[in-house]
Amino acid sequence: MKRQHYAAIIVALSLVAGLYFLGPTVKPGKPAPSAAGSAQAAPSFDAFYRQALAGLTPQRQQYVQGLEAQVKRGDVLDQSIHSNHLLAAFWRDTMRIPALGLHFEARASELVNTEKSLTFAAHSILGYLPYARSEAEQVLLALDGKQLFERSLQLNPANDSAAIGLGGCIMYGAADSASGGPMAGIMRVRAIADKDSTNLFAQYMLGIGGMISRQYDKAAIRFEKVVAAQPNNMEALFKLAEAYEMLGNKAKAAQWYEVISAKVEVPEIKEELNKRIAELKGNK
DSSP, X not given: OOHXXXXXXXXXXXXXXXXXXXXXXXXXXXXXXXXXXHHHHOOOHHHHHHHHHHTSOHHHHHHHHHHHTOXXXXXXXXXXXXXXXXXXXXXXXXXXXXXXHHHHHHHHHHHHOOHHHHHHHHHHHHHHGGGOSSHHHHHHHHHHHHHHHHHHHHHOTTOHHHHHHHHHHHHTTOOBTTTBSHXXXXXXXXXXXXXXXXXXXHHHHHHHHHHHTTXXXXXXXXXXXXXXXXXXXXXXXXXXXHHHHHHTOHHHHHHHHHHHHHHOOOHHHHHHHHHHHHHHXXXX
16 A cells, blocks of 8 residues: 555544554664664754744734733632643644644643543554654654653553553653663553553553564564454454554455455545555455
8 A cells, every 4th residue: 555545544444533652653664763763853842942933923922921920929820720721722723733732731641730630641642653754853752751651650550551651652752761662662551562462552552662663573463352342343354454464464464455445434435545555466
């Protein structure tokens, strides 16, 4: 399947089904990320933010400056939280730059500093990471997510979902000398799966880890476990088809794309899926 067609299908599916993890995990020929490579790719938030600000009209620059200057005397904490929410909404909804929206929501959640606020913001970031517009943006956000999950785990060390999320952020590039490379993230998630094999979030993220590390056979095993328990889990179904396609198993890939096509009701998406099925079967 042409990469642009694949991207169009997964984005459309995510909009229709409200899914979070449908983005392409790896691109063909792209090596798995390393801790050193991720660290070099990570921009500073200030540089990223300044670049975005420079692209605004003078009127919008003035609006943003007004939001940033809202914090005055009195209840500084609540004012700061409100300011960050407004900045998040501006970048996400007006400027359509999700990464900045997520970043400011992360800052707001840190100020609220409850397990609920931290984990919600962190999982929102984790869900967006496959869609990041560049590797540098992905690493920047993964670092944000890692920080949020770590703070959440300080409040509740027994939160397995947060521990899995932390491992996922490390897989996606939030690696450093302390946390290790992507494999360290996989090992964190594997510890949860070994403790509870029925934890489908752990199984799914291990599948993602297999895709990132290019161990597509292991990824397929993990995704099969998820779809066996959740046959309507579209993100897992799509990742399973992708894993078999990356393995070169066209028959299996076509089989799972057929399962997806049968569950999709949007004609345009179904058409693209059926085209890919025909290609895999050698009919086109």
